[in-house]
Amino acid sequence: MGLTGLLLVGFLIEHLLGNFKLLEDSTGEAFNEYVLWLKSFGPLLQLAELGLAALFLCHIALALRLTLENLAARKQKYVVRGTHGEKTPGSVTMFITGALITGYLVKHLLDFRFDERYFEDPAAFVKLTLSQPQHGLAYLMAAFVVGLHLSHGFRSAFQSLGLSHPALNAYLQKLGIAIAVLFATGFAVFPLYFLFAWNGPAR
Amino acid sequence: MSGDPTSSMGFTLKIWRQSAPDAKGTMETYHVADVSPDMSFLEMLDVLNESLIGEGREPVAFDHDCREGICGACSLVIDGQAHGPETETTVCQLHMRHYSDGATIHIEPFRANAFPVLKDLVIDRSAFDRIIAEGGFISTHTGSAPDANAITVAKDLAERAMDAAACIGCGACVAACPNSAAMLFVGAKVSHLALLPQGQAERNRRGLAMVARMDQEGFGNCTNHFECMAACPKGISVENIARLNRELLRGALAPRRV
Ligand code: HEM
Ligand code: FES
Numbered sequence: 387m388g389l390t391g392l393l394l395v396g397f398l399i400e401h402l403l404g405n406f407k408l409l410e411d412s413t414g415e416a417f418n419e420y421v422l423w424l425k426s427f428g429p430l431l432q433l434a435e436l437g438l439a440a441l442f443l444c445h446i447a448l449a450l451r452l453t454l455e456n457l458a459a460r461k462q463k464y465v466v467r468g469t470h471g472e473k474t475p476g477s478v479t480m481f482i483t484g485a486l487i488t489g490y491l492v493k494h495l496l497d498f499r500f501d502e503r504y505f506e507d508p509a510a511f512v513k514l515t516l517s518q519p520q521h522g523l524a525y526l527m528a529a530f531v532v533g534l535h536l537s538h539g540f541r542s543a544f545q546s547l548g549l550s551h552p553a554l555n556a557y558l559q560k561l562g563i564a565i566a567v568l569f570a571t572g573f574a575v576f577p578l579y580f581l582f583a584w585n586g587p588a589r
Numbered sequence: 590m591s592g593d594p595t596s597s598m599g600f601t602l603k604i605w606r607q608s609a610p611d612a613k614g615t616m617e618t619y620h621v622a623d624v625s626p627d628m629s630f631l632e633m634l635d636v637l638n639e640s641l642i643g644e645g646r647e648p649v650a651f652d653h654d655c656r657e658g659i660c661g662a663c664s665l666v667i668d669g670q671a672h673g674p675e676t677e678t679t680v681c682q683l684h685m686r687h688y689s690d691g692a693t694i695h696i697e698p699f700r701a702n703a704f705p706v707l708k709d710l711v712i713d714r715s716a717f718d719r720i721i722a723e724g725g726f727i728s729t730h731t732g733s734a735p736d737a738n739a740i741t742v743a744k745d746l747a748e749r750a751m752d753a754a755a756c757i758g759c760g761a762c763v764a765a766c767p768n769s770a771a772m773l774f775v776g777a778k779v780s781h782l783a784l785l786p787q788g789q790a791e792r793n794r795r796g797l798a799m800v801a802r803m804d805q806e807g808f809g810n811c812t813n814h815f816e817c818m819a820a821c822p823k824g825i826s827v828e829n830i831a832r833l834n835r836e837l838l839r840g841a842l843a844p845r846r847v
Contacts (some may be wrong), residue, residue: 402807411638452812455810456812459703459770459807459809462614462698462706463701464666464669464697464698465603465605466695466697467669468666468669470765470819479662499624545827545830545834546813548831548832548834548838574768
């Protein structure tokens with residue numbers, strides 16, 4: 387769980403950096419070049435995509451088993467449910483945010499990866515899609531959801547892998563929150579920009 | 590024991606009553622009066638039971654033994670918190686002065702499939718014993734007490750082993766965990782032996798064996814909420830869970846004879 391989670395974080399970093407190519411110029415040339423560059427890897431890119439898909443499937447399968455076992459471990463629930471103050475909004479919603487990410491992932495792939503029109507002019511197509519409220523708002527929400535998942539997930543993965551040291555844990559905790567905020571705002575930039583600040587396709 | 594009227598308190602108690610392991614339980618309401626603020630939570634329940642017995646009613650069954658915070662027998666969830674609201678305090682050491690007069694207090698047993706309710710607030714924690722039997726011991730011959738410092742142990746390791754060994758096996762970690770996981774308990778038991786020279790002989794198999802048993806007993810999986818650490822009356826740190834995870838990796842990678 388921890389290993390697949392952290393590897394996914396690695397993918398997210400690359401993905402976010404790639405996205406920023408969208409904002410590099412107004413013509414979208416930078417982003418399109420980046421897409422072409424990725425495509426130039428040919429079979430290697432396909433291998434990477436397969437690996438990534440496998441990574442997601444492993445993470446999801448482990449998450450499902452973990453969550454089902456945990457739900458089953460206390461059949462008689464507490465009448466009064468309290469807390470000792472350590473649970474966080476992120477930690478108690480891991481499965482829900484995970485499931486939302488899965489749904490969003492399917493949408494995301496259908497929107498771009500499996501849409502023929504995307505590859506004609508990737509940058510223009512992304513901009514057009516994100517500027518439509520029904521898509522833009524969905525992506526905005528997804529950015530928040532990924533952030534919430536990571537607000538717990540990042541710190542949690544280190545503990546699950548046994549990487550813990552009294553002198554470092556407080557920093558890890560803060561780094562986790564920082565990464566969550568970074569990804570949430572980083573990914574939110576694009577729908578926000580194309581929804582509200584963009585003047586439509588360049589003529 | 591009923592104190593002077595100026596300092597006597599009364600409470601409304603909503604208590605889980607369950608007549609037998611497979612019976613259906615419910616929360617029932619009781620009123621208790623003449624409680625001194627200096628009484629412990631268990632003494633307050635004693636007062637209630639005295640009056641129930643006086644009325645010819647069935648007293649509330651609850652577990653207790655030492656009543657000085659060292660045995661781990663007492664095990665109540667009070668208003669949704671294992672061992673109640675005070676940090677690093679067992680129920681037997683929780684005093685009624687922490688409550689305001691007239692308060693309503695909800696009392697439930699520690700809940701987890703692996704800790705079946707026997708009666709009312711009494712649960713069966715023998716799952717912990719079975720986990721210990723899988724590896725929470727050393728099998729070297731210790732003989733009579735050795736000379737001090739015959740086996741040298743670095744001070745910080747000794748301290749950390751001692752901190753882990755403070756676990757009284759009460760099960761509050763399981764009760765407080767949203768997943769009913771027992772990783773803090775197993776982490777503490779594995780840690781205190783892994784940190785000491787005497788624990789090395791079985792080190793590579795200990796964690797794996799105890800965790801396998803833990804899963805078999807039906808405890809959940811740790812997702813690092815860290816509620817256990819906050820609930821623990823002995824302040825056992827989740828550092829021990831990270832160490833357990835390392836011990837599992839170490840055990841899994843260790844060469845073994847086929
Ligand atoms: C952008 C993609 C994702 C990233 C970067 C990610 C990251 C992480 C990380 C770092 C962890 C912590 C692992 C641990 O503590 O051992 C985690 C846990 C988890 N993830 Fe994901 N995840 C992603 C997608 C998903 C998806 C699609 C699901 C689908 C259900 C999911 C469900 C879960 C669950 C249930 C947990 C464990 C709960 C917990 O530790 O509290 N995640 N994730
Ligand atoms: S009765 Fe022994 S710890 Fe509470």
